[in-house]
Amino acid sequence: MEAPPPAVPGGPTGGGAPADPRAEERELVRRAQGGDERAFRRLVEVHGDRAYALALRIVRSPSDAEEVAQDALVRAWRSLPRFRGESAFSSWLYRIVVRRAYDRAALLKGRRSREAGIEDPEALPAAVAGPDAGARELSVRLERLVAELPEVPRTVVTLYYYQDRSVAEVASILRMPENTVKTHLSRARERLRTGWTDTGGGES
Amino acid sequence: MNCRDVERWLDEGCPASTQVEAHAHARICARCQASLLTVDEIEGLLEGPGVQAPAGFASRVMARVAETRQAGARIPVFELLPFFQTVPWWVRLAVEPASLLAVLLASMLIWQGDRLFALATGGAVQVAAWLSQTIPTGSAPPAAPAAADTVWLQPAALTCIALGAIPLALMGSRLLYRWSASLVGPRHAR
DSSP states (O other), X not given: OOOOOOOOTTSTTSSSSOOOHHHHHHHHHHHHHTTOHHHHHHHHHHHHHHHHHHHHHHHOOHHHHHHXXXXXXXXXXXXXXXXXXXXXXXXXXXXXXXXXXXXXXXXXXXXXXXXXXXXXGGGSGGGTSOSSHHHHHHHHHHHHHHHHSOHHHHHHHIIIIISOOOHHHHHXXXXXXXXXXXXXXXXXXXXXXXXXXXXXXXXX | OOHHHHHHHHHTXXXXXXXXXXXHHHHHOHHHHHHHHHHHHHHHHHTSSOOXXXXXXXXXXXXXXXXXXXXXXXXXXXXXXTTGGGSOHHHHHHTSHHHHHHHHHHHHHHHHHXXXXXXXXXXXXXXXXXXXXXXXXXXXXXXXXXXXXXXXXXXXXXXXHHXXXXXXXXXXXXXXXXXXXXXXXXXXXX
C-alpha cells in the first residue's frame, strides 16, 4: 500500500501523544460519518490491507480480490451514516467484505470449474510476503493447504488467524453461533495438521 | 491424556486448561511431540506477516469514494454554483428551500394573517355545521355557527399558531426536499 498522506490537521493523528487506537478509530468513524473523506482515507489505510487479504483468501484471485475489497470499502462509505457503532468498525467492514467476496466466489466458481488447473501460485497471498526463500516456500505450502479448505472454514481460519479476530468476533462477522465457529476451526486445524505432515512438514 | 486426547486438544486450539497434561504426554510420546511442533509451525506461519494490498489501492478506493454520496447525504444543489462555497453560512442557510418556505409562510401570516385564519375558521365552522346537521345529537340543539371574531383570531393566539407552524413547515419542506432528491437519480437515492 502506498505511503500514508500527511496527518489530518486537528485530527487524532495530527500530533501530540499517541491516543488510544480504538478512541482514534471511533473519532475517525464519527468524522467519516459526517462526510469527511480524509478521515475515511485514514480508515482505508488502516483496514485496507486486511480487507484485501480477507477477500483474496476467499476469492483466490488478486484482481477479483481488489475489486471486492474496493466495492466493500465504497459500500462501507455509503452506509457509514447508518453504522451505529454496536460492533467495531473493522468487524462491520469485514462482514461487508465477506458477503461481497462470497458473492464473487460463487460467480467465479463456475468459471474456475471450466478452467484447467488451480490458481497461479504467485496469486496465493503468501507469495507477496516474506523475503526469505525458505520461509516463503513454507508459506506458499501452507497457503495451498488453506486454499484447499472449503469456503466457510477457510474464511473462519482467515479471520481467526490472519485477521487476528476472536471466536466471538468471527461468529459476529459471519453471523453464526460461536460453537459452529469452533467446530469449523477444529476441523480446519485437523486438516491443516494432517496436510502439513503428509506434505513433509517443515523439512523443505 | 493419551494420543487421541492430545490430537483433540490440538484441534481445539490448545486450550490452556489442559495444556500441562498435553505437554506431559508429548514428552513421553514422539508422535505427539511431532504433532505439537507441527501445530506450532503452522500457527507461526499463519500469524506471520500479512498480505498487503496492491500499490495505489487506497487512492483507487478514494477516487471511487469521491464519486459516491453517503446514504442520507443532501444533494449539493447550491454547491454546483461556483461562488456558493465562498458565501457565509447564514446566506447558505437563508437560501435553503426549507428556510424560504418558512419565510414565505411567516410573511403570509403576518401580512394577511387575519384573512387566512378567517378563511380557515370559516371553513372549519362550515364543516362543523355540516357535521352537526348530518349527525343528529338527540335533543341537543345544533351548535350555532361560531362568530368570526373567535378566540382563534386574537393576536396572542395568532402569534402562537404562527410560531408553531414554522417548525412544522420546516419539517414538511424537508420531507418534500428529500422526496424530490430521491427523484433526481439513483445515485442520490441510494
